[in-house]
């Protein structure tokens with residue numbers, strides 16, 4: 001079957017390890033289902049994989065892609081929960097949690113195989129493209145906001161780096177939940193688009209905010225860490241799920257963290273229940289993922305290049 005896969009690891013030039021071509025179809029396995037992929041979406045995780053983060057060279061070649069929506073062997077329209085091993089379903093009880101593409105082949109292919117437990121019915125209200133946006137960055141934003149940020153309707157949340165997949169999800173979900181959402185971006189056009197999307201305020205990266213916020217959602221990492229800590233009210237919560245610009249901030253702001261009793265909470269992906277909640281929210285509240293652009297799978301290299309440049313607003317879709 002045709003697939004986009006990591007053939008080599010190169011931390012300096014990750015795109016050079018991306019190959020397009022034929023890979024074996026998934027083999028039948030007890031407790032697992034094969035899904036015909038209708039749409040998949042790209043995440044920064046796929047770039048990290050090509051750099052060797054979470055994907056050691058001995059597991060290559062590895063089909064990339066954590067997210068997909070498609071049709072199972074019985075003709076049901078499904079969305080994949082891409083975390084395997086958390087529940088013991090389909091794998092041994094002691095197998096540690098992994099995300100598709102770390103241990104098992106991913107979704108940038110005609111077919112993908114996952115434990116049957118990991119399939120969730122796709123709501124009819126969502127297209128395959130929309131549903132394919134949800135399992136990684138949108139699920140991560142959902143958990144950051146609703147499980148880990150401690151915010152309630154009426155609170156103010158700051159989202160760093162307005163254009164990313166997690167960030168755009170956080171804007172839309174935060175507004176749907178009655179939060180006041182402020183964003184930062186280095187780019188004026190992205191700030192304008194964030195306001196169109198419903199953000200209540202959009203500021204240059206590092207700018208002083210009108211007042212301190214109840215929570216910050218951080219995925220940019222080193223470049224915005226200090227600003228995130230300084231933007232919190234006493235007792236506020238910083239939720240971090242990514243570090244696109246690096247994980248060594250110049251200033252850790254330790255004094256501020258203990259003196260103002262700030263909470264720093266790590267967050268990764270989400271549970272199957274949370275993904276089901278997210279799908280229900282989209283179906284019932286009219287919330288829809290923000291799609292930057294859609295590419296045929298054969299043009300995956302263009303989509304990867306766009307993500308690598310940070311030249312996007314919302315999700316990039318790949319269609320086999």
Ligand SMILES: NC(=O)c1ccc[n+]([C@@H]2O[C@H](COP(=O)([O-])OP(=O)(O)OC[C@H]3O[C@@H](n4cnc5c(N)ncnc54)[C@H](OP(=O)(O)O)[C@@H]3O)[C@@H](O)[C@H]2O)c1
Nearest residue numbers: 044161162163164165166185186223242243244245268269
């Ligand atoms: N833990 C998890 O489960 C999980 C799940 C999903 C994603 N992640 C991680 O979260 C991060 C975000 O992923 P993503 O796919 O949403 O989007 P992404 O493409 O990594 O994010 C792009 C945004 O990052 C900002 N950015 C990048 N470099 C920057 C810099 N040097 N200074 C300031 N801002 C910078 C840009 O904001 P502006 O251009 O607007 O300033 C850009 O819009 C990634 O590192 C990813 O690995 C983790």
